[in-house]
Amino acid sequence: MAEVSVHKAAEPSLWRRLPLSARWCVLALATGFALQLQQPQLWPQAVYSGLLLSALAGLAVLVWRARQPSWAVPAAASQGVVLLLIACMAFAWAGWRAAWFNASALPAQWHGLDVQVTGVVASLPRLQEGVVRFRFEPEAAMAVQGGQAIDLQQLMDVAWYASNSKSAQALDPAATAVAHLGEGDDGRSGAAAEPVRAGDRWRLSLRLRQPSGLRNPGTFDYEQWLWQQGVQATAYVRDGARDAAPVWLGDTGRYGLERLRQQVRDRLLGSLQHSEHAATALEQRSVGILAALVTGDQRSIDQADWEVFRITGVAHLMAISGVHITMFAWLAMLCVGWLWRRCLPLMLWRPAAIAAAWGGFVLALAYALFSGWQLPAQRTVLMLAVWVVISTRGVRWPWYASLSLAGAVVLVLDPWALQQPGFWLSFVAVGVLLNLASQQGAQQPSRASTPIASAPAAAADAATLVSSHKSWLSWRALHQSGVGKMQQFWQLQWRLTVLLIPLTVSLFGQISWSGLVANLLAIPVVSWVVTPLAMLGVWFEPALVLAKWTMTALLAVLAWIAQWPYSAVFWPIVPWYWAGLGLLAALCWLGPWPAWLRLLGALVFALMLAWRPAPLPFGVFEVVALDVGQGGGVLIKTRQHAMLFDAGPGYLGAGDAGERVVLPALQSWGVVPELLVLSHNHNDHTGGAAALMRAFPAMRVLAPFPQALLPLRASSALVPGRSEELDLSSRMSWCQQGLKWNWDGVEFEFLYPSALQLAQWWSASGDRTPQTPNANATSCVMRVSTAQAAALLTGDIGRLQELELLLANAEQLKADWLQLPHHGSRSSSSERFVAAVAPRYAIAQTGFANQFNHPRPEVVQRYVLAGARVIESPQCGASFWQSLQPESIVCDRAQRRRYWQRPSAG
Numbered sequence: 001m002a003e004v005s006v007h008k009a010a011e012p013s014l015w016r017r018l019p020l021s022a023r024w025c026v027l028a029l030a031t032g033f034a035l036q037l038q039q040p041q042l043w044p045q046a047v048y049s050g051l052l053l054s055a056l057a058g059l060a061v062l063v064w065r066a067r068q069p070s071w072a073v074p075a076a077a078s079q080g081v082v083l084l085l086i087a088c089m090a091f092a093w094a095g096w097r098a099a100w101f102n103a104s105a106l107p108a109q110w111h112g113l114d115v116q117v118t119g120v121v122a123s124l125p126r127l128q129e130g131v132v133r134f135r136f137e138p139e140a141a142m143a144v145q146g147g148q149a150i151d152l153q154q155l156m157d158v159a160w161y162a163s164n165s166k167s168a169q170a171l172d173p174a175a176t177a178v179a180h181l182g183e184g185d186d187g188r189s190g191a192a193a194e195p196v197r198a199g200d201r202w203r204l205s206l207r208l209r210q211p212s213g214l215r216n217p218g219t220f221d222y223e224q225w226l227w228q229q230g231v232q233a234t235a236y237v238r239d240g241a242r243d244a245a246p247v248w249l250g251d252t253g254r255y256g257l258e259r260l261r262q263q264v265r266d267r268l269l270g271s272l273q274h275s276e277h278a279a280t281a282l283e284q285r286s287v288g289i290l291a292a293l294v295t296g297d298q299r300s301i302d303q304a305d306w307e308v309f310r311i312t313g314v315a316h317l318m319a320i321s322g323v324h325i326t327m328f329a330w331l332a333m334l335c336v337g338w339l340w341r342r343c344l345p346l347m348l349w350r351p352a353a354i355a356a357a358w359g360g361f362v363l364a365l366a367y368a369l370f371s372g373w374q375l376p377a378q379r380t381v382l383m384l385a386v387w388v389v390i391s392t393r394g395v396r397w398p399w400y401a402s403l404s405l406a407g408a409v410v411l412v413l414d415p416w417a418l419q420q421p422g423f424w425l426s427f428v429a430v431g432v433l434l435n436l437a438s439q440q441g442a443q444q445p446s447r448a449s450t451p452i453a454s455a456p457a458a459a460a461d462a463a464t465l466v467s468s469h470k471s472w473l474s475w476r477a478l479h480q481s482g483v484g485k486m487q488q489f490w491q492l493q494w495r496l497t498v499l500l501i502p503l504t505v506s507l508f509g510q511i512s513w514s515g516l517v518a519n520l521l522a523i524p525v526v527s528w529v530v531t532p533l534a535m536l537g538v539w540f541e542p543a544l545v546l547a548k549w550t551m552t553a554l555l556a557v558l559a560w561i562a563q564w565p566y567s568a569v570f571w572p573i574v575p576w577y578w579a580g581l582g583l584l585a586a587l588c589w590l591g592p593w594p595a596w597l598r599l600l601g602a603l604v605f606a607l608m609l610a611w612r613p614a615p616l617p618f619g620v621f622e623v624v625a626l627d628v629g630q631g632g633g634v635l636i637k638t639r640q641h642a643m644l645f646d647a648g649p650g651y652l653g654a655g656d657a658g659e660r661v662v663l664p665a666l667q668s669w670g671v672v673p674e675l676l677v678l679s680h681n682h683n684d685h686t687g688g689a690a691a692l693m694r695a696f697p698a699m700r701v702l703a704p705f706p707q708a709l710l711p712l713r714a715s716s717a718l719v720p721g722r723s724e725e726l727d728l729s730s731r732m733s734w735c736q737q738g739l740k741w742n743w744d745g746v747e748f749e750f751l752y753p754s755a756l757q758l759a760q761w762w763s764a765s766g767d768r769t770p771q772t773p774n775a776n777a778t779s780c781v782m783r784v785s786t787a788q789a790a791a792l793l794t795g796d797i798g799r800l801q802e803l804e805l806l807l808a809n810a811e812q813l814k815a816d817w818l819q820l821p822h823h824g825s826r827s828s829s830s831e832r833f834v835a836a837v838a839p840r841y842a843i844a845q846t847g848f849a850n851q852f853n854h855p856r857p858e859v860v861q862r863y864v865l866a867g868a869r870v871i872e873s874p875q876c877g878a879s880f881w882q883s884l885q886p887e888s889i890v891c892d893r894a895q896r897r898r899y900w901q902r903p904s905a906g
Helices: 002-037 045-066 075-102 165-170 222-228 256-274 281-295 303-312 322-341 344-349 352-370 375-392 399-413 415-419 421-443 455-464 475-508 515-537 541-562 576-590 595-610 657-669 689-695 755-761 799-813 831-837 857-865
Strands: 114-121 126-128 131-143 156-161 179-183 189-193 200-209 233-237 247-251 510-512 568-570 622-625 634-637 642-645 675-677 700-703 732-734 740-743 746-752 781-785 790-793 817-819 841-844 869-872 879-882
Touching (some): 002 075, 002 415, 075 415, 131 200, 222 415, 256 281, 256 352, 256 541, 281 303, 281 541, 303 510, 303 541, 322 344, 322 352, 352 375, 375 399, 399 415, 399 421, 415 421, 421 475, 475 510, 475 595, 515 541, 576 595, 634 657, 746 799, 781 799, 799 831, 831 857, 841 879, 857 869
Parallel strands (some): 642 675, 675 700, 790 817, 817 841, 841 869
Antiparallel strands (some): 114 200, 126 131, 200 233, 200 247, 622 634, 781 790
């Protein structure tokens, strides 16, 4: 009892001195990091070193002077200087680390270089359809051409495509005997029975590439993700007839943890092969989810399932997240505490509560490491470490001080976590949990009778809905406790749902109205049933069967919820300041405040949801050429209407531009297109059509080919295991010369092909083969114009089609904005055509360092001589052009330039 009284006596001093200063210091720290992350280019490393040393020296002098009796500086001024110095230190620390990492980046002249590399597989291979990706740590490298050795030290993200039968076998994780080439005893290449595994040494023929990603508003920043992962180069395996065959050089014994993760994952994925009955598609997909929950390999989850999880708002549960680490830590604490109390010598050595806290933390750390040590797991482990340390030392901090310290530790170790949505979502969610737990702890003071049972411990109880009350021994008390915990869970979940809306709208452009119901079901099932059973199932087969059955049933229910009307709706991405104001308003609305303040909070929250981007003026249109890679995808907006010209390409083993680029960009702007024009039937223009057609059921389609040729059959995201055929009978029609309409004072007109040409190309019997040499020749050509400016979209037309347009009406081709015909190939853009269009801007939608060398240098030179500026999407990202200002164009890469991005040319 004396110990308890000592802690209570020390508490007021700590409450007065620490919490306010901790919060302000963390805010200063975060501000410094955030400012550094906005830098478009890095300074020399010496500049950051000087700034860091100067800030540290200034802080030391300030502390020394503050201890002198003659110190007379006001407290507010001295605190302001301290916060400024902390922000400077954070800025310099993040900049120094970035400059140090960037110094060893892959040289630009090595991009596209073919090399033969000997190295070690340094990560769990990630499985996709037709491709396996893994981290590769080089040990020795030699250029294929010339044979000279090169100093290749960069950690690489390597893709190995199943381009032939040999690769297809080598990349099949389920094969019992995977053939690949290895060195035999006699030095010759021989067969071995080993797949690509972590820790193996290989000799591979690689083509090096600089880290490069697509750049569009609202889409995933692949280059930033690679930067955070410590990857400085990408490559793909070349195993054609002219390339040296891949050679397996044995097991190095390194990366044992990654090897163990791979063995567990492959065992889980292969469990269906030993089933007594044929597994359904739903069961196969559920096993992939189990593998992700146990090993952290999110690529084991089917893309259709991710769509269901996105709609229902439970995606945070289907990977190793803070919830799973917290649940595991709590279970581990219970087990360690129970065992500890059974041993008297251990009880005499250390209290069971302290042993349980440290045991749970160590086991949670081991679980986080085994699951891949991903960022959400890192944040949770650091927060648990802060709680265990301060609890063990008997320090009584309020929850916001503990949370602030955990946030500071996370940011110091990983300043780039500020750019991750999970950072903000997890800390806001944990803050809500801790706040609710502290309120409950205030109502039950007896729970805080020991240092370990502080507010963070109550937070864990509130998060996991578990109580250690002795009243559970009676059935009546058990019933009452269960009802009370269910009420607490309901209160927690609906408040958390509302509080996270400003963040989900700002980060993802979506509100999941069904998320409350889905999470009420999924959180206890996944956290308390599926995940523990899946982990136990690694060693105990019946537990895996039960976990698989439970996950299959849950997946079916979630798919049903996802089909509810307005289950999830797209929402314009609000600016960060509106999101912050909305979060503050939600706290006022839901908190224990006066009625007037709660009403004000509700009104401001509604204003945040009502925010919309300013519409275009009447008679003005905007053209957005999206960065989709080697393909076409253009958005055209007027004041109240929007349409798409092409849907982007499909990507090998990685979805398509419709779901990865076009749809997220449209969501970020809150745009719902009414029309989709597919210029011609090539994958680089129609690959994303299926995803867009599913997302926008009312959108009409215009194309120069029959409905039967549109590749829209795909697995249904909402009905797992079943494929669907989109009905286009009432939605699809022909694009043909003379078709025109007016939207908000803007004229739209098709110039090519004519109705006669369409009739000649496609027979009345529904022939699936056009009577034309190639599909490029059937491309629709559309002109969008006002009295001030015009844009011309051309698809992949060639010189012959350009001549037909010139002969029909050359004056009608004049435009300020031009989509380069056929991406700037030498088969298009004749001199007469270029002169007739005379564009200000010529847009080339191409892939970075594409194999076709589009746009061709001679074509670019032709436009430059005609007075046009050629904009290439790999260098510009998404480009924005408005008819109101036809002389200017905005590039997304230039507007949001960051130092981790690939340097643009010019």
